[in-house]
Amino acid sequence: MFHWLEKNPFAFALAVFVTIAFAGLIEIIPNFAASSRPVIGTTPYTTLELAGRHVYIKNSCNACHSQLIRPFKSETDRYGDYSLSGEYAYDRPFLWGSKRTGPDLMRVGNYRTTDWHENHMWDPEKVVPGTIMPAYRWMFVNNTDIDTAYAEMVTVEKFFGVPYNKPVPMKDGSTKIIKMAKTLHEGRKDALEEAKLIVKDMKNQDVIDAVEVGRIPEIVALIAYMNSLK
Numbered sequence: 362m363f364h365w366l367e368k369n370p371f372a373f374a375l376a377v378f379v380t381i382a383f384a385g386l387i388e389i390i391p392n393f394a395a396s397s398r399p400v401i402g403t404t405p406y407t408t409l410e411l412a413g414r415h416v417y418i419k420n421s422c423n424a425c426h427s428q429l430i431r432p433f434k435s436e437t438d439r440y441g442d443y444s445l446s447g448e449y450a451y452d453r454p455f456l457w458g459s460k461r462t463g464p465d466l467m468r469v470g471n472y473r474t475t476d477w478h479e480n481h482m483w484d485p486e487k488v489v490p491g492t493i494m495p496a497y498r499w500m501f502v503n504n505t506d507i508d509t510a511y512a513e514m515v516t517v518e519k520f521f522g523v524p525y526n527k528p529v530p531m532k533d534g535s536t537k538i539i540k541m542a543k544t545l546h547e548g549r550k551d552a553l554e555e556a557k558l559i560v561k562d563m564k565n566q567d568v569i570d571a572v573e574v575g576r577i578p579e580i581v582a583l584i585a586y587m588n589s590l591k
Contacts, residue, residue, distance in 0.1 A: 398447050398450065399447050399448075399450035399451070399529075400445050400447035400448050400450075401530050401531065401532055402530075402531050402532040403447060403448050403450060403451070403529075404451075404529050404537055404539050405451045405514075405517075405523045405524060405525055405529075405539045406451060406514075406539075406586075406589065407539060407540075407551070407552075407555060407585070407589075408507060408510050408511055408514060408541075408542070408548050408551050408552040408555070409505075409507075409510075409551075409552040409555040409556060409559075409577070409581075409582050409585045409586075410582075410585045410586045410589045411510040411513055411514060411586075412505045412506060412507050412509070412510035412552065412577075412582040412585075412586075413505075413579075413581075413582035413583045413584065413585045413586025413587070414586045415506060415509060415510060415582075416500065416505065416579045416582055416583045416586070417456075417583060417586055417587075418456070420497065420500075422466075423456045423458050424458075424460070424462075425460070425461070425462035425463045425494070426458065426461070426462075426463045426464065426465065426466045427456075427457060427458035427459060427460070427461050427465045427466070427467075428444075428455075428456045428457060428458065428465065428466055428467045428590070429444050429457040429458065429459075429465065429467060430442070430443045430444045430465055430467050430468065431443060431444075436465070439464075440464070440465045440467060440468050441467075441468035441471060441472075442468070444467055448467075451517070451523055453513075453517065453521075462493070463492075463494060466587070466590055467590060468590065468591060469587055469590050470587060470588045470589055470590045470591040471591050473587065474562065475559060475562035475563060475584050475588065476562055476563065476564065478580075478583070478584045478587055478588075479563050479564065479565060479568075479580065479584065482496070482497045482498075482500060482501075482580055482583070483496060483497075483498060483501065483565070484496055497580075499579075500578065500579040500580040500583060501565060501567065501568055501578055501579075501580050502567075502578065503578065503579045504576055504577065504578065504579070505552075505577040505578065505579050505581065505582040507548065507549050507552045507577065508545060508549075510548075510552070511542070511545050511548035511549070511552075514541050514548070515541070518541055524539075525539055525540070525541035526538060526539075526540060526541055552577060552582075553572070553575060553577060555585060556572050556577045556581045556582070556585070557572055559581050559584055559585055559588075560572045560581060563581075563584075565580075568580060568581060
Protein backbone atom coordinates (compact mmCIF):
# COMPACT_ATOMS: atom_id res chain seq x y z
CA MET A 362 0.00 0.00 0.00
CA PHE A 363 2.79 2.42 0.91
CA HIS A 364 4.50 1.78 -2.42
CA TRP A 365 1.24 2.63 -4.18
CA LEU A 366 0.94 5.91 -2.23
CA GLU A 367 4.50 6.84 -3.12
CA LYS A 368 3.68 6.43 -6.80
CA ASN A 369 0.47 8.53 -6.57
CA PRO A 370 1.31 12.06 -5.35
CA PHE A 371 -2.33 13.16 -5.14
CA ALA A 372 -3.36 10.17 -3.05
CA PHE A 373 -0.29 10.61 -0.88
CA ALA A 374 -1.06 14.28 -0.27
CA LEU A 375 -4.67 13.45 0.52
CA ALA A 376 -3.62 10.76 2.99
CA VAL A 377 -1.25 13.17 4.73
CA PHE A 378 -3.96 15.83 4.90
CA VAL A 379 -6.52 13.41 6.39
CA THR A 380 -4.00 12.16 8.96
CA ILE A 381 -2.99 15.65 10.07
CA ALA A 382 -6.60 16.87 10.12
CA PHE A 383 -7.69 13.93 12.26
CA ALA A 384 -4.81 14.44 14.69
CA GLY A 385 -5.61 18.15 14.86
CA LEU A 386 -9.25 17.48 15.70
CA ILE A 387 -8.23 15.05 18.44
CA GLU A 388 -6.16 17.84 19.99
CA ILE A 389 -8.53 20.77 19.42
CA ILE A 390 -12.03 19.45 20.13
CA PRO A 391 -11.53 18.44 23.82
CA ASN A 392 -9.93 21.82 24.63
CA PHE A 393 -12.61 23.71 22.74
CA ALA A 394 -15.35 21.83 24.57
CA ALA A 395 -13.71 22.53 27.92
CA SER A 396 -13.27 26.26 27.25
CA SER A 397 -16.89 26.63 26.19
CA ARG A 398 -18.19 25.34 29.51
CA PRO A 399 -19.37 27.99 31.97
CA VAL A 400 -16.50 29.66 33.81
CA ILE A 401 -16.62 29.17 37.57
CA GLY A 402 -18.55 32.11 38.99
CA THR A 403 -20.69 32.56 35.86
CA THR A 404 -24.36 32.36 36.82
CA PRO A 405 -27.58 32.45 34.78
CA TYR A 406 -29.41 35.77 34.60
CA THR A 407 -32.17 36.57 37.06
CA THR A 408 -35.59 37.52 35.71
CA LEU A 409 -34.88 41.25 36.07
CA GLU A 410 -31.37 40.99 34.60
CA LEU A 411 -32.71 39.08 31.62
CA ALA A 412 -35.44 41.68 31.13
CA GLY A 413 -32.74 44.36 31.25
CA ARG A 414 -30.77 42.50 28.61
CA HIS A 415 -33.86 42.65 26.40
CA VAL A 416 -34.00 46.43 26.96
CA TYR A 417 -30.31 46.65 26.03
CA ILE A 418 -30.90 44.76 22.77
CA LYS A 419 -34.15 46.60 21.94
CA ASN A 420 -32.40 49.95 22.15
CA SER A 421 -29.44 48.70 20.06
CA CYS A 422 -26.89 49.46 22.77
CA ASN A 423 -24.70 46.75 21.23
CA ALA A 424 -24.45 48.82 18.04
CA CYS A 425 -22.04 51.16 19.84
CA HIS A 426 -20.75 49.04 22.73
CA SER A 427 -19.03 45.68 22.42
CA GLN A 428 -18.97 43.01 25.13
CA LEU A 429 -15.71 41.32 24.22
CA ILE A 430 -12.35 42.29 25.71
CA ARG A 431 -9.55 41.02 23.51
CA PRO A 432 -6.23 39.73 24.98
CA PHE A 433 -4.27 42.90 24.27
CA LYS A 434 -2.59 44.98 26.98
CA SER A 435 -4.24 48.17 25.74
CA GLU A 436 -7.65 46.56 26.32
CA THR A 437 -7.00 44.72 29.57
CA ASP A 438 -5.45 47.87 31.08
CA ARG A 439 -8.62 49.81 30.29
CA TYR A 440 -11.43 47.28 30.67
CA GLY A 441 -10.10 44.46 32.87
CA ASP A 442 -9.42 40.78 32.26
CA TYR A 443 -9.89 39.59 28.70
CA SER A 444 -13.06 37.68 27.91
CA LEU A 445 -13.32 33.89 28.10
CA SER A 446 -15.73 31.88 25.96
CA GLY A 447 -17.23 30.19 29.01
CA GLU A 448 -18.40 33.55 30.33
CA TYR A 449 -20.99 33.67 27.55
CA ALA A 450 -22.44 30.22 28.25
CA TYR A 451 -25.84 31.67 29.15
CA ASP A 452 -25.95 34.47 26.53
CA ARG A 453 -28.44 34.02 23.71
CA PRO A 454 -27.58 35.76 21.47
CA PHE A 455 -23.99 36.80 22.12
CA LEU A 456 -23.42 40.56 22.17
CA TRP A 457 -19.73 40.57 21.29
CA GLY A 458 -19.68 43.22 18.57
CA SER A 459 -16.63 44.72 16.90
CA LYS A 460 -17.43 48.44 16.68
CA ARG A 461 -16.69 50.63 19.67
CA THR A 462 -18.28 54.00 19.37
CA GLY A 463 -18.46 53.76 23.15
CA PRO A 464 -16.35 51.68 25.56
CA ASP A 465 -16.58 47.92 25.92
CA LEU A 466 -19.08 46.94 28.62
CA MET A 467 -18.06 43.37 29.46
CA ARG A 468 -16.76 44.37 32.93
CA VAL A 469 -18.85 47.50 33.46
CA GLY A 470 -20.37 46.06 36.65
CA ASN A 471 -16.93 46.25 38.28
CA TYR A 472 -16.46 50.00 37.96
CA ARG A 473 -19.84 51.68 37.44
CA THR A 474 -22.60 52.00 40.02
CA THR A 475 -26.38 52.18 39.94
CA ASP A 476 -26.49 55.93 40.48
CA TRP A 477 -23.84 56.47 37.78
CA HIS A 478 -25.96 54.58 35.23
CA GLU A 479 -29.06 56.47 36.33
CA ASN A 480 -27.44 59.86 35.79
CA HIS A 481 -25.69 58.78 32.60
CA MET A 482 -28.82 57.45 30.92
CA TRP A 483 -30.78 60.57 31.88
CA ASP A 484 -28.17 63.10 30.74
CA PRO A 485 -25.01 61.56 29.20
CA GLU A 486 -23.41 64.93 28.38
CA LYS A 487 -23.53 65.99 32.01
CA VAL A 488 -21.77 62.83 33.17
CA VAL A 489 -19.32 62.45 30.27
CA PRO A 490 -18.65 65.85 28.69
CA GLY A 491 -18.27 65.66 24.92
CA THR A 492 -20.05 62.33 24.55
CA ILE A 493 -22.20 61.71 21.48
CA MET A 494 -24.45 59.27 23.32
CA PRO A 495 -28.11 60.39 23.36
CA ALA A 496 -30.26 60.47 26.46
CA TYR A 497 -32.59 57.52 27.04
CA ARG A 498 -35.22 59.21 29.17
CA TRP A 499 -38.06 57.05 27.87
CA MET A 500 -36.55 54.18 29.85
CA PHE A 501 -37.53 56.05 32.99
CA VAL A 502 -41.19 55.90 31.87
CA ASN A 503 -41.63 52.69 29.83
CA ASN A 504 -42.52 49.55 31.74
CA THR A 505 -40.26 46.50 31.63
CA ASP A 506 -41.51 43.38 29.86
CA ILE A 507 -41.05 40.86 32.65
CA ASP A 508 -43.34 38.30 31.01
CA THR A 509 -41.05 37.80 27.99
CA ALA A 510 -38.00 37.52 30.24
CA TYR A 511 -39.71 34.84 32.32
CA ALA A 512 -40.73 32.97 29.16
CA GLU A 513 -37.09 32.94 28.03
CA MET A 514 -35.98 31.61 31.41
CA VAL A 515 -38.40 28.70 31.12
CA THR A 516 -37.28 28.00 27.56
CA VAL A 517 -33.53 27.99 28.16
CA GLU A 518 -33.91 25.94 31.32
CA LYS A 519 -35.98 23.30 29.55
CA PHE A 520 -34.25 23.09 26.17
CA PHE A 521 -30.69 24.32 26.83
CA GLY A 522 -30.07 23.05 30.34
CA VAL A 523 -29.38 26.45 31.91
CA PRO A 524 -29.01 25.58 35.61
CA TYR A 525 -31.80 27.51 37.27
CA ASN A 526 -32.70 26.32 40.77
CA LYS A 527 -29.41 24.39 40.90
CA PRO A 528 -26.18 25.19 42.80
CA VAL A 529 -23.61 26.93 40.62
CA PRO A 530 -19.95 26.92 41.81
CA MET A 531 -18.42 30.28 42.68
CA LYS A 532 -14.77 31.33 42.71
CA ASP A 533 -14.57 31.36 46.51
CA GLY A 534 -15.60 27.71 46.69
CA SER A 535 -19.20 28.41 47.67
CA THR A 536 -22.28 27.82 45.52
CA LYS A 537 -25.07 30.11 44.41
CA ILE A 538 -28.58 29.30 43.24
CA ILE A 539 -30.39 31.54 40.75
CA LYS A 540 -34.09 31.02 41.33
CA MET A 541 -36.55 30.47 38.53
CA ALA A 542 -40.09 30.89 39.78
CA LYS A 543 -42.60 28.11 39.17
CA THR A 544 -45.22 30.48 37.79
CA LEU A 545 -45.28 33.78 35.91
CA HIS A 546 -46.92 35.46 38.90
CA GLU A 547 -44.02 34.39 41.11
CA GLY A 548 -41.56 35.51 38.43
CA ARG A 549 -43.07 38.99 38.43
CA LYS A 550 -42.85 39.05 42.20
CA ASP A 551 -39.16 38.04 42.18
CA ALA A 552 -38.36 40.75 39.61
CA LEU A 553 -40.14 43.37 41.70
CA GLU A 554 -38.22 42.39 44.82
CA GLU A 555 -34.94 42.74 42.94
CA ALA A 556 -36.09 46.07 41.50
CA LYS A 557 -36.71 47.39 45.01
CA LEU A 558 -33.07 46.69 45.85
CA ILE A 559 -31.92 48.56 42.75
CA VAL A 560 -33.97 51.71 43.39
CA LYS A 561 -32.53 52.04 46.89
CA ASP A 562 -29.49 53.51 45.16
CA MET A 563 -31.46 55.69 42.74
CA LYS A 564 -32.66 59.28 43.11
CA ASN A 565 -35.32 59.65 40.42
CA GLN A 566 -38.48 59.87 42.53
CA ASP A 567 -40.81 58.90 39.67
CA VAL A 568 -38.91 55.64 39.21
CA ILE A 569 -38.86 54.97 42.95
CA ASP A 570 -42.60 55.62 43.21
CA ALA A 571 -43.29 53.37 40.22
CA VAL A 572 -41.52 50.43 41.83
CA GLU A 573 -43.32 51.07 45.10
CA VAL A 574 -46.68 50.58 43.37
CA GLY A 575 -45.53 47.47 41.49
CA ARG A 576 -44.29 48.88 38.16
CA ILE A 577 -40.72 48.34 36.95
CA PRO A 578 -39.44 51.05 34.57
CA GLU A 579 -37.00 49.83 31.92
CA ILE A 580 -34.14 51.82 33.43
CA VAL A 581 -34.26 49.65 36.56
CA ALA A 582 -34.04 46.43 34.56
CA LEU A 583 -31.24 47.82 32.39
CA ILE A 584 -29.22 48.79 35.45
CA ALA A 585 -29.73 45.33 36.93
CA TYR A 586 -28.30 43.86 33.74
CA MET A 587 -25.37 46.30 33.60
CA ASN A 588 -24.49 45.59 37.23
CA SER A 589 -24.32 41.86 36.42
CA LEU A 590 -21.58 42.34 33.79
CA LYS A 591 -18.44 41.55 35.76
